[in-house]
Amino acid sequence: xxxxxxADKCVAxxxxxxxxxxxxxxxxxxxxxxxxxxxxxxxxxxxxxxVAVCPAAAIRLVQA
Amino acid sequence: MAETVAGPAHDVAGTAPEFxxxxxxxCPFDPPPGLKELQEQGPLAKVRLWDGSEPWLVTRYAxxxxxxxxxxxxxxxxxxxxxxxxSAEAGEGKLSFIMMDDPEHARLRRMVTAPFxxxxxxxxxxxxxxxxxxxxxxxxxxPGPVDLVEAFALPIPSLVICELLGVPYADHAMFQDNTRxxxxxxxxxxxxxxxxxxxxxxxxxxxxxRLTDPQDDLLSGIAGRVAAGELxxxxxxxxxxxxxxxxxxxxxNMITLGTAALLEHPDQLALLRDxxxxxxxxSAVEELLRYLHITHLGRRRAVTEDIELAGQVIRAGEGVIxxxxxxxxxxxxxxxxxxxxxxxxxxxxxxxxxxxxxxLGQPLARMELQVVYGTLxxxxxxxxxxxxxxxxxxxxDAFIYGIHExxxxx
Numbered sequence: 001x002x003x004x005x006x007a008d009k010c011v012a013x014x015x016x017x018x019x020x021x022x023x024x025x026x027x028x029x030x031x032x033x034x035x036x037x038x039x040x041x042x043x044x045x046x047x048x049x050x051v052a053v054c055p056a057a058a059i060r061l062v063q064a
Numbered sequence: 065m066a067e068t069v070a071g072p073a074h075d076v077a078g079t080a081p082e083f084x085x086x087x088x089x090x091c092p093f094d095p096p097p098g099l100k101e102l103q104e105q106g107p108l109a110k111v112r113l114w115d116g117s118e119p120w121l122v123t124r125y126a127x128x129x130x131x132x133x134x135x136x137x138x139x140x141x142x143x144x145x146x147x148x149x150x151s152a153e154a155g156e157g158k159l160s161f162i163m164m165d166d167p168e169h170a171r172l173r174r175m176v177t178a179p180f181x182x183x184x185x186x187x188x189x190x191x192x193x194x195x196x197x198x199x200x201x202x203x204x205x206x207p208g209p210v211d212l213v214e215a216f217a218l219p220i221p222s223l224v225i226c227e228l229l230g231v232p233y234a235d236h237a238m239f240q241d242n243t244r245x246x247x248x249x250x251x252x253x254x255x256x257x258x259x260x261x262x263x264x265x266x267x268x269x270x271x272x273x274r275l276t277d278p279q280d281d282l283l284s285g286i287a288g289r290v291a292a293g294e295l296x297x298x299x300x301x302x303x304x305x306x307x308x309x310x311x312x313x314x315x316x317n318m319i320t321l322g323t324a325a326l327l328e329h330p331d332q333l334a335l336l337r338d339x340x341x342x343x344x345x346x347s348a349v350e351e352l353l354r355y356l357h358i359t360h361l362g363r364r365r366a367v368t369e370d371i372e373l374a375g376q377v378i379r380a381g382e383g384v385i386x387x388x389x390x391x392x393x394x395x396x397x398x399x400x401x402x403x404x405x406x407x408x409x410x411x412x413x414x415x416x417x418x419x420x421x422x423x424l425g426q427p428l429a430r431m432e433l434q435v436v437y438g439t440l441x442x443x444x445x446x447x448x449x450x451x452x453x454x455x456x457x458x459x460x461d462a463f464i465y466g467i468h469e470x471x472x473x474x
Contacts, residue, residue, distance in 0.1 A: 011173070011177075012173075012180065013416075014180070014185075014427045015426075017182045019411070028178060028181075029177050029178050029181075030177035030178055030180055030184075031174075031177070055132075055418050055419055055422035056133075056419070057133055
């Protein structure tokens with residue numbers, strides 16, 4: 001699976017980092033950044049949670 | 065052509081149920097029964113507010129998130145149809161960006177997101193632990209019973225926000241006294257006004273000082289925006305005031321409500337008291353945020369373009385209210401929603417709202433609550449209410465729900 005992030009929508013809630021720390025990080029202003037676009041099978045559930053809790057609907061999980 | 069929704073939406077004008085509604089007298093931790101009834105009847109209902117206006121109340125989780133994430137609704141209290149909470153709110157000015165819409169809302173909000181990044185908040189954890197431990201030391205050193213609100217719940221967010229903003233320790237007392245007056249529901253408008261003016265003046269002075277002598281703190285960050293011409297002095301002071309107020313009453317009431325609720329659920333309290341697993345503590349925080357409800361008056365918006373929701377067209381100029389306390393008890397999303405279960409995964413709750421206005425301070429609030437819930441009951445395992453729960457005074461009429469005084473002993 002592949003993860004897509006629209007950073008201009010991000011409102012810096014940081015919830016993606018809490019949900020999937022090895023996929024998401026934040027820049028100096030708290031805006032989300034992707035650490036990787038490729039999501040391994042063991043990370044899919046965490047990224048799904050990040051998609052669900054993102055208040056700005058800025059994250060998508062798509063078929064690679 | 066949209067269908068109309070069966071149930072209360074059919075009410076003729078003037079017969080919509082009043083909102084807010086009373087809670088059942090023996091269930092201070094549950095939503096009002098009338099709200100649960102509306103939820104069972106359908107996703108939308110008309111309600112009547114203090115001023116006779118009849119906005120829509122959105123009862124279910126999915127629809128609440130949909131509206132809060134919709135760009136066709138406005139948080140601007142001056143928009144036609146905006147459902148005001150009380151005459152007091154209708155007469156107040158806007159408090160910085162929470163009452164604005166994008167793009168200006170996003171521009172201002174992004175100026176203060178940095179200190180709330182997860183890593184920055186984590187760096188504050190040891191300081192918060194010291195604050196919490198120090199307050200518990202003070203409580204244990206004196207005689208019981210004490211009022212947990214005064215002795216513990218209010219000082220924590222106050223001391224933490226001082227740390228974050230960069231308020232010098234020497235000014236703590238003045239700062240704390242005034243913020244306490246600002247958030248005390250029994251304060252007169254004159255007292256509140258005087259306290260607000262003193263704090264605003266103080267913050268303006270601190271920001272001005274940092275224009276020439278910047279420190280590593282949030283007030284310096286805001287001063288930097290003034291220096292860069294991105295904010296006026298007035299906007300900067302307002303922003304600092306918003307950050308100061310927003311995290312006070314909310315966090316303090318979560319501490320006292322959470323403690324009262326746990327004391328009523330001894331099995332859940334025991335789980336929390338006997339664990340050293342930070343994951344379980346974090347899970348307990350999410351569940352308490354889901355189960356309790358500080359923002360009982362709901363998130364409110366004015367609709368700026370017609371939107372369709374659950375088969376009903378909501379017209380531009382109508383108001384909508386999203387009450388998270390029933391969204392968080394939606395059985396479609398949370399199994400057995402009226403049960404407090406700190407082991408469940410409650411992370412999808414809407415206690416902090418949803419959409420672009422979702423609480424900016426949530427990482428800080430979460431961390432503070434993790435430290436509090438993870439420390440207080442372990443350090444005072446015999447903590448108990450020093451009065452009957454029936455005698456505890458809940459803040460039914462305040463903007464933020466909570467507890468006036470919580471006498472505890474050990």
